Amino acid sequence: MLRIDPRDALPIWRQIEEGVRRLVGAGGMRPGRPLPSVRDLARELRVNPMTVSKAYQRLTDAGVLVVKRGEGTFVADEPPQLTRAERGRALREGALRYVSLAVTLGISRAEAEREIGAAWDGATRSRGGQR
Amino acid sequence: MSDEAAVLSIEGLVVRYGSRTVLDGVSFEVPRGSVFALLGRNGAGKSSLIRCALGQQRAAGGAARLFGRDAWASRAEAMARVGVVPEEPDAPTDMSARELLAFCGPLYPRWDDGAARSRLERSGVPADVPFGRLSKGQKGTVMLALALAPAPELLILDDPTLGLDAVARRALYDELIGDLADRGTTALVATHDLDGIEPIADRVAILHGARLVVNESLDALKGRYRRIRCGGSNGSFSWAPFSATSAADRDWGREAIVSDFTEERFEAFVARSGSSNVEVGALSLEEVFLCLAGGAEAQP
Numbered sequence: 001m002l003r004i005d006p007r008d009a010l011p012i013w014r015q016i017e018e019g020v021r022r023l024v025g026a027g028g029m030r031p032g033r034p035l036p037s038v039r040d041l042a043r044e045l046r047v048n049p050m051t052v053s054k055a056y057q058r059l060t061d062a063g064v065l066v067v068k069r070g071e072g073t074f075v076a077d078e079p080p081q082l083t084r085a086e087r088g089r090a091l092r093e094g095a096l097r098y099v100s101l102a103v104t105l106g107i108s109r110a111e112a113e114r115e116i117g118a119a120w121d122g123a124t125r126s127r128g129g130q131r
Numbered sequence: 132m133s134d135e136a137a138v139l140s141i142e143g144l145v146v147r148y149g150s151r152t153v154l155d156g157v158s159f160e161v162p163r164g165s166v167f168a169l170l171g172r173n174g175a176g177k178s179s180l181i182r183c184a185l186g187q188q189r190a191a192g193g194a195a196r197l198f199g200r201d202a203w204a205s206r207a208e209a210m211a212r213v214g215v216v217p218e219e220p221d222a223p224t225d226m227s228a229r230e231l232l233a234f235c236g237p238l239y240p241r242w243d244d245g246a247a248r249s250r251l252e253r254s255g256v257p258a259d260v261p262f263g264r265l266s267k268g269q270k271g272t273v274m275l276a277l278a279l280a281p282a283p284e285l286l287i288l289d290d291p292t293l294g295l296d297a298v299a300r301r302a303l304y305d306e307l308i309g310d311l312a313d314r315g316t317t318a319l320v321a322t323h324d325l326d327g328i329e330p331i332a333d334r335v336a337i338l339h340g341a342r343l344v345v346n347e348s349l350d351a352l353k354g355r356y357r358r359i360r361c362g363g364s365n366g367s368f369s370w371a372p373f374s375a376t377s378a379a380d381r382d383w384g385r386e387a388i389v390s391d392f393t394e395e396r397f398e399a400f401v402a403r404s405g406s407s408n409v410e411v412g413a414l415s416l417e418e419v420f421l422c423l424a425g426g427a428e429a430q431p
Binding site: 004006007008009011012038039042043045046047048049050051100103104 | 164166301304305308309311312313326329330331332333350353354357410412413415416
């Protein structure tokens with residue numbers, strides 16, 4: 001499930017790009033699976049279609065997605081894996097964002113860690129099943 | 132089809148009402164294919180600017196060029212290429228949506244009646260009820276359907292969501308996004324609904340104090356604004372190398388909004404401040420708007 005936050009510091013096209021990379025990398029979107037059309041995803045996320053188009057273009061250039069003419073956009077058969085360093089960096093950035101939020105909200109460390117556990121359980125349970 | 136880079140150019144536009152100057156030398160361009168958000172407080176001159184852009188009002192100075200030609204001088208030709216949803220729906224109150232479509236269609240060289248009808252059906256607008264008896268949201272849908280039916284190159288929406296409930300607002304954005312996806316329409320949207328336009332706009336202009344205080348891409352604008360919080364440092368303190376647009380002391384430390392954020396400046400700031408407790412957060416478009424247009428108006 002792709003989520004975006006227009007208020008985030010990251011531009012929306014980067015949020016879409018990273019979200020799709022994450023879903024593909026984590027196995028939530030399997031090779032060969034079709035992606036929603038630009039039009040449908042733009043309406044679903046309620047964002048500018050050009051933004052979705054830009055994210056799809058970058059993902060296609062990076063070999064994560066392939067465009068089959070007349071059929072649509074699909075997850076590539078062998079999407080490139082993130083390098084160890086890239087994965088580490090992405091995880092650290094995400095952790096920093098989460099911890100900043102927790103600190104801002106005045107959440108205790110124990111509570112923040114519990115939320116991670118719950119989110120982990122939720123995310124791994126739903127993976128593979130139909131959403 | 133023309134392929135000028137700018138669909139609409141506003142060049143040094145001046146608008147006065149009596150002794151009051153509403154626009155004082157405003158210039159910007161709406162690039163082809165962009166969704167351009169025109170923001171400003173009530174009375175900031177958004178509607179005057181749109182009337183000038185449509186050739187409906189003569190400016191005291193400067194010019195508005197539509198598709199490269201003076202909007203005032205060539206209003207009639209340009210109108211077939213522009214779809215407008217005015218702030219106040221201005222269709223005849225005794226005509227039904229069906230009658231309005233039948234009336235307007237022959238006036239345009241291109242007219243997609245089927246698209247307009249399905250747009251009305253999707254939104255559940257009754258085709259045979261007089262316009263004057265429709266709800267505010269239904270009127271907005273009819274105006275949008277009429278504006279989009281001629282497949283305009285430029286769509287101008289003047290506060291399209293004003294007075295709409297959440298459902299009608301969502302339906303309007305859905306229709307707009309669908310049209311952007313299908314045709315790559317250029318859109319100029321004057322609005323107060325900052326949360327609604329934020330994910331859709333790619334360029335933003337803000338009118339304040341009769342002038343344009345911002346005209347840049349939304350990514351760039353949001354990229355340079357940040358709220359920085361810095362816990363409990365004492366002694367001499369400065370926000371350098373940032374120039375803080377607003378700064379305040381709190382009981383837990385200091386807070387500022389900066390308009391010139393970069394990662395490099397931030398690293399330099401953290402190194403200089405010596406504080407281990409520095410937080411940085413993004414601002415929403417609404418918060419940026421409040422920074423720029425929230426204060427008293429500077430009189431030109």
